[in-house]
Amino acid sequence: MTFDIIGKRFWFFLISGVVILIGVISLVTFGLPSGIEFSSGSMLTVKFEEPVEYADFQQEISNLGYTDAIIQRTGTGDFLIRTHELSDADKTQIENALTTRFGELQEAQFNSVSPQIAAETAHNAAIAVAVAAVGILLYVTWAFRRMPKPLHYGACAIVALVHDALIAMGVFSILGAILQWEINLMFITGLLAVIGYSVNNTVVIFDRIRENLTKGISTDFEAVVNSSLVETLSRSLNTSLTTLIVVLALFLFVGASIQNFAVVLIIGIVAGTFSSVFIAPSLLLVWDKGEWGRFIPGHKPLKVKT
Amino acid sequence: MTRKNVIAFILILIIFGFAMWAVLPLKSAEAEEDQVEKLGKTGLRFGLDLTGGVHLVYQADFPDDASAGDKGDAMDRALITIENRINKYGVTEPIIQQLGEDRILVQLPGFTDIDAAKSLVEQTGFLEFREVELNEAGQPVYLGDYLAGEPNQFFDRGETDDRIFVKDYLFNDDEEYGVFVAFLTKTEAGIEFVDVEGNPVNKEALQEYAGSLSWIPTRGDNGTKLTGELLDDAYPTLDQSSIASKPVVSIEWNHEGSTIFDEIAGRLHNPDCDSVPYSPTYAIGIFLDDTLLSAPQVCSTAFGGSGQISGTFTVVEAEGLANLLKSGALPMPLKKPPLYQEKVSATLGANFIEMSWMAGLIGVILVMLFVIAYYRLSGFLASLALVFYGTLVLAIFKLWPVTLSLAGLGGFVLSIGMAVDANVLIFERMKEELRMGRTLGAAIEAGFNRAWSAIRDSNVTTIIVCIILYWLGSSIVASAPVMGFALTLLIGVVVSMFTAIVVTRTLLRLFVGSALAKKTKLFSVDWGKKK
Numbered sequence: 162m163t164f165d166i167i168g169k170r171f172w173f174f175l176i177s178g179v180v181i182l183i184g185v186i187s188l189v190t191f192g193l194p195s196g197i198e199f200s201s202g203s204m205l206t207v208k209f210e211e212p213v214e215y216a217d218f219q220q221e222i223s224n225l226g227y228t229d230a231i232i233q234r235t236g237t238g239d240f241l242i243r244t245h246e247l248s249d250a251d252k253t254q255i256e257n258a259l260t261t262r263f264g265e266l267q268e269a270q271f272n273s274v275s276p277q278i279a280a281e282t283a284h285n286a287a288i289a290v291a292v293a294a295v296g297i298l299l300y301v302t303w304a305f306r307r308m309p310k311p312l313h314y315g316a317c318a319i320v321a322l323v324h325d326a327l328i329a330m331g332v333f334s335i336l337g338a339i340l341q342w343e344i345n346l347m348f349i350t351g352l353l354a355v356i357g358y359s360v361n362n363t364v365v366i367f368d369r370i371r372e373n374l375t376k377g378i379s380t381d382f383e384a385v386v387n388s389s390l391v392e393t394l395s396r397s398l399n400t401s402l403t404t405l406i407v408v409l410a411l412f413l414f415v416g417a418s419i420q421n422f423a424v425v426l427i428i429g430i431v432a433g434t435f436s437s438v439f440i441a442p443s444l445l446l447v448w449d450k451g452e453w454g455r456f457i458p459g460h461k462p463l464k465v466k467t
Numbered sequence: 468m469t470r471k472n473v474i475a476f477i478l479i480l481i482i483f484g485f486a487m488w489a490v491l492p493l494k495s496a497e498a499e500e501d502q503v504e505k506l507g508k509t510g511l512r513f514g515l516d517l518t519g520g521v522h523l524v525y526q527a528d529f530p531d532d533a534s535a536g537d538k539g540d541a542m543d544r545a546l547i548t549i550e551n552r553i554n555k556y557g558v559t560e561p562i563i564q565q566l567g568e569d570r571i572l573v574q575l576p577g578f579t580d581i582d583a584a585k586s587l588v589e590q591t592g593f594l595e596f597r598e599v600e601l602n603e604a605g606q607p608v609y610l611g612d613y614l615a616g617e618p619n620q621f622f623d624r625g626e627t628d629d630r631i632f633v634k635d636y637l638f639n640d641d642e643e644y645g646v647f648v649a650f651l652t653k654t655e656a657g658i659e660f661v662d663v664e665g666n667p668v669n670k671e672a673l674q675e676y677a678g679s680l681s682w683i684p685t686r687g688d689n690g691t692k693l694t695g696e697l698l699d700d701a702y703p704t705l706d707q708s709s710i711a712s713k714p715v716v717s718i719e720w721n722h723e724g725s726t727i728f729d730e731i732a733g734r735l736h737n738p739d740c741d742s743v744p745y746s747p748t749y750a751i752g753i754f755l756d757d758t759l760l761s762a763p764q765v766c767s768t769a770f771g772g773s774g775q776i777s778g779t780f781t782v783v784e785a786e787g788l789a790n791l792l793k794s795g796a797l798p799m800p801l802k803k804p805p806l807y808q809e810k811v812s813a814t815l816g817a818n819f820i821e822m823s824w825m826a827g828l829i830g831v832i833l834v835m836l837f838v839i840a841y842y843r844l845s846g847f848l849a850s851l852a853l854v855f856y857g858t859l860v861l862a863i864f865k866l867w868p869v870t871l872s873l874a875g876l877g878g879f880v881l882s883i884g885m886a887v888d889a890n891v892l893i894f895e896r897m898k899e900e901l902r903m904g905r906t907l908g909a910a911i912e913a914g915f916n917r918a919w920s921a922i923r924d925s926n927v928t929t930i931i932v933c934i935i936l937y938w939l940g941s942s943i944v945a946s947a948p949v950m951g952f953a954l955t956l957l958i959g960v961v962v963s964m965f966t967a968i969v970v971t972r973t974l975l976r977l978f979v980g981s982a983l984a985k986k987t988k989l990f991s992v993d994w995g996k997k998k
Contacts, residue, residue, distance in 0.1 A: 248804055249582065271581055271810040278524070278806045282943045289939035296931045304924045346943075350874060350936060350952050354881065357932030361925040365892065368921040396895040403837060403891070404884035407830035411880050414826035415819060419877050426881065 164394070167387040170443035177324060177440055184331015191338040193330055196243075196345035197272065199286070201279035203247040205255070206270035209238035213263045221262055225255060231341060239269070246273055286349045290326075293353055294319055297360050304364070308371060310449070317444045318363045321436040325359045326352060328432040329425050336424075347422040355429025358404070362397055362437035369393050370442065382449055386442050394438065401434040475973045483855055486862035511865055514872035514951060517820055519813030520576040521584045524944045525801040527569040538569060541798035545571065551794035552587055566944065570806065581810040587787075589803060590756060593796040594695030597682040597752040598735060600630060607747040610648070611677030614670055619657040623683065627653050632679040633759040644779075645759035648676045663757065682752050682759070685735075687727030697724030699772075701792035703785040706777060714785035716776040718792065725772035733768045740766040753778075755788070807944045823876040831857065831883055838887060842894045848974040849890040856886050856966045863958055875951030882959025885929075889967030892918040908979045915972055922967065926960050933957040 166173075197204055215234050222230050222242060230244040247255070252271070260266055274282075302315035329352055336342040369389035379385050408430065412423035447453070515522050527545065529538055542565050550563045553575065562574040573588055600608040602622040610632045612622065621627070630651040634643050649660045649668050660668040684692045691697075700719040705712045720728055737749035749764040753776050760778040780788065835853060838846035860879065864871060871879075897914035905913065933953045940950030 246804070249585070267812075268581075268810070269812045269815065271808065273804065273808045275804070275806045277526075278944045285939055285942045289935050292938075293932050293935045296935060297928055300927060300931060301924075304927075346948055347874060349939075350949050353932050353936050353939075354878075354952070354956065357929040358885070360928040361888075364925045364928060365921045368924055372917070372920075392899065393895070396891050399837075399841065399891045399895075400885075400888045403834045403887045404881070406833045406837065407826075407880050407884035410826040410830040410833070411823075411877055414829070415822045415873070415877070419873055422874065422877055 164391050165387060166390050166439065167383055167443055167446060170439075170447065173435075173439035173443060177436070181324065181327050181331065184328055184334065187331055187334040187338065191334050193334050194337040194341070194343045195283070196343035197274045197279065198345050199279055199283040201274050201276040202243060202245050203252070203273040204241060204243045204271070205247070205252065205268065206235065206239065206241045207256070207259060208236070208267040208269045209240075209259075209263050210265050211263065212237040213240070215240075218259075218263070221259060222255075225258055227255075233341070246275060282346065286346070290349070290353065290356075293356055294322060297322065297356070301360070301364060301367070305367065305371060308374070313445055313448050314367050317441045317448070318360050318367070320444055321363050321433075321441040322356050322359050324436045324440055325355055325429055325432040329355060329428045332428050333425070342421070345421055347419060348425055351422040351425035351429065354426060355433055358430065359433030359436060362400070362433055363441045365396065366390060366393050366437060366442055367445075370445070383446055386446050390438065390442050397434060397438050401430055405430050472973055472976045475969065476977060479855070479970055479973060483858065486855075486858045489862035489865050490858060511861075512868045512870045513816070513820065514870050514875065515574055515576055515809075516811050516873050516948070517816040517871065517876075518576045519579050519811050519816045520574065521578055521581050522575075522807070522809040523573045523585065523588060523805045524566065524807040525571045525573070525588065525805050527571065528800045528802045529569060535568075542569065542571070544798045548592070548795050548797055549573065549588055552592075552790060555790045555794070556587070570944075571801070572944075577813065579810060579812055581808065585805070585808070589801055590791055591797045591800050592695070592791045592794065593756050594698070594792055595754050596685050596693040596731075597631065597754055598685040598731070599747040599750060599752070600626070600681040600683045601748065605748075608681040609677065610673060610679040610681065613651060613658075613681070614673060614677060621651075621653070621658060622681075626683045628684050629653075631682045631754065631757060631759075632673075632676060633682070633757075634676065635679045645761075647757045648679055649673060651681070680747055680752075682754070685731050685751065687730045689727075691723070691727055693724065693727055693731060695792055695796055697721055697727065698792060699724070701789040703782065703789045704775075706775065713777070714780045714782045715778075716780070716785050716789045716792065718774050718776060720772045720774070722772075725770070728772070728774065729769055732765050732770060736765040736768050740764065755791075819873050820876070823873070823880065827876070827880045827883065830880055834884060834887055838890070842891075844978070845890075845894045845897070845971075845975065848978070849887060849894070849971055851974060852890065852966045852970045853883070853886060855970050856962060857883065859966070860955075860959060860962050863962070864955070869954055869958070870951065871955070872948050872951035874948035875955045878952040878955035879959060882956055882963065886959065886963035886966065888925075889918075889922045889963055890971055892921055893967060893971065908976075911972070911975050911979065915968070919968070922964060926964055929960050930957060933960070 215232070218234075218240055219232050222232060227242070227244050230242050233241040233243075235241050242255070256266065256268065298315040298319050300315075301318045302311045305311045305314040308314060333342060333344055333348065337344075366389060369392055370386055373379075373385050373389050378388065405427065408423055408426045411419065412427065415423070527538075527542065529541070533541075546563055546565060549571065550561070553561045553563065553573070556578070558575045558578045560576060561578075562572065564572045566572050571588075573584070575584055578584055600621070600623050602608050602612070608622045612618075621630070632648040632651070634646045634648060647663065649662060651658055652661050660670065660673060662668050686692055697720055698718055699721040702717055704715055704717045706715040731751070735749055735751060737743050737746070743749075745764050747762075750762040751765055752762045753760045760776060763777060776788070831853065835846075835850040838849050840846070842849065860882070863869070864879075869875065893914050896918045897910045900910035900913045900917075901907070933956050936949055936953035937957070940948075940953060943949070
């Protein structure tokens with residue numbers, strides 16, 4: 162029994178390409194709304210004893226002059242207000258005005274980030290993602306140093322990783338546009354976890370290619386890649402499944418406050434499994450064969466098996 | 468071989484027993500009261516986002532010309548001062564740390580009044596005593612005098628320090644009285660009105676306060692200013708002298724303070740308080756952070772080192788002020804508002820712990836069912852290894868101890884899913900070897916040996932990510948979630964490699980000799996048949 166996954170590589174490239182393209186269009190159109198951790202501002206969660214209508218609440222907040230505020234209703238009498246950085250006096254004023262209009266309230270949560278800290282956090286998060294990518298490239302290249310083209314392995318692992326990160330960001334951009342989701346530190350944490358996870362999967366498959374090449378099971382690189390892929394397929398799927406099970410449990414039970422984290426992991430695990438199985442090994446082959454011409458429209462295709 | 472294996476098995480049992488000892492009992496006696504699940508006798512250590520509490524980060528406000536050494540010393544003293552203030556409030560395990568060169572982190576678990584926490588930390592707590600400036604004729608100087616003639620120098624040229632003007636009795640209600648209006652400071656060109664931050668103030672805006680007295684520092688005969696640094700002790704008491712007893716703060720001067728205070732009293736005192744009316748010239752102004760608390764007149768010349776600060780205090784405020792004075796002044800002010808502030812209510816946190824617990828439990832059970840269904844006996848052994856894994860990781864969390872944030876719990880739950888990975892790699896490998904017609908024993912050994920390079924390389928990438936995340940966490944202010952996640956995932960990855968390589972292998976080897984081993988079906992060879 163043989164699945165010919167590698168032979169259908171251009172179909173898989175197409176699927177990934179379309180998904181990424183949609184994500185990128187959303188990223189360009191809507192951007193990636195960032196939470197106060199990255200863009201500074203204050204977030205205040207208040208709990209009223211009596212139920213309060215969203216429209217009334219929103220009107221009161223904009224009466225106070227916070228027309229830029231984003232308001233989310235998180236329960237019958239629970240609201241989250243997110244606006245620019247509030248001073249102590251501003252906060253007291255808001256809470257007093259709300260108490261006067263809607264009755265007693267409790268300040269359940271308050272979080273405020275100054276522009277200076279937000280800039281530092283965003284800067285360091287970007288560095289962390291970049292350093293992680295370079296670190297992985299170096300390690301994978303080193304781990305496969307005895308192979309003919311070690312850098313290819315590292316580079317393909319990075320492409321798979323960028324693929325997963327792009328899909329995750331694209332989905333969050335769409336979620337941001339539809340549900341007003343914002344990315345926060347938990348998103349970056351989840352994204353880095355996904356990066357580690359995706360490479361983990363890719364490396365297992367590459368490891369098998371390395372072993373099969375050393376064993377010399379075939380002189381045809383394409384055959385080697387394909388059988389390595391098929392041999393590790395049930396492992397790839399089973400591992401993703403067990404991880405997905407626990408992340409889904411996390412998403413369903415813990416919910417709201419680590420929603421960002423759980424969702425980026427779910428997307429990342431699915432995209433990561435796809436890229437590890439269908440993209441990274443195929444890319445290795447495409448590079449090895451020098452098939453890049455296929456991607457240029459009008460270029461005469463090289464011999465391609467389908 | 469077999470003997471070695473038995474020894475390994477016994478060692479595993481010992482480690483497991485030790486881990487169990489660390490995490491049992493699952494619920495401590497107090498758990499029901501405070502609603503938070505605990506593990507073992509002392510419980511796991513939970514982060515602020517789970518216990519509720521306040522997290523503040525301040526930027527110290529140093530003058531531009533402060534040297535690095537001065538800053539370092541001032542930061543050290545500031546940390547001690549803040550710690551003293553907070554300790555008096557009985558917050559359990561507060562964290563007060565220096566971040567970078569000139570930032571201060573304050574974490575108060577379980578303390579959810581963020582406004583109280585902020586005023587506790589932010590108050591500079593600088594206590595000083597002042598007297599009223601007199602002109603050449605011996606009459607009190609008012610703000611109006613400086614505004615009217617627009618003089619180019621101080622009336623009392625002997626005193627060159629800043630004058631302070633505060634709202635006087637015309638604004639005499641509890642809220643306004645004594646509030647800072649302006650400084651009058653000496654410049655190269657002459658004298659100038661400035662605000663707290665040193666910015667020039669428009670004279671027009673000050674006209675309203677023309678009746679405010681000009682307060683100058685009061686000094687002992689040797690020129691030492693009378694400030695809070697000369698205090699020995701401060702405590703709240705009730706002043707019984709008036710009709711309704713009111714809260715005041717009693718103070719004790721140290722030796723130097725006692726001498727200076729008596730010298731000043733000798734100079735300022737009203738010779739006959741009962742018949743000579745109150746006049747600003749007899750008053751001593753008590754200022755805290757540039758706000759006038761009260762300005763009693765001095766009626767005695769010998770105080771014997773003790774005194775009283777009265778004002779419009781409640782009992783709680785008097786207690787707070789006494790604590791503030793005792794813990795001393797901050798060596799430098801802190802910028803407001805804080806760079807970062809976060810408050811989490813305790814009820815939210817307790818819910819998260821319950822729910823994460825639930826998610827972890829359900830996740831583990833589902834994962835076990837899956838591996839048992841797919842890998843049969845090996846899956847069952849892997850499940851045992853997973854129980855071992857979970858117990859060991861929790862024991863490490865507890866004994867380290869790791870502070871678990873919500874993200875940390877997430878990392879732990881995630882690592883459960885990933886922990887099975889090494890087992891899956893090995894089992895898949897074993898199945899292949901069995902298909903090739905090897906004996907079970909040989910298949911197990913080959914499975915482990917061949918899977919090792921994949922397990923190693925794939926886990927190293929996760930470890931790289933964990934280390935980078937940990938760095939990210941340590942470099943930013945809102946660090947708890949990121950660092951917690953990185954640490955729990957790292958522990959999880961390392962322990963999972965250990966359990967897969969050592970525990971599962973030992974368990975499998977124990978089965979090789981048994982009758983069960985003959986039934987290779989138990990290892991589910993035919994699930995992925997037809998090679």
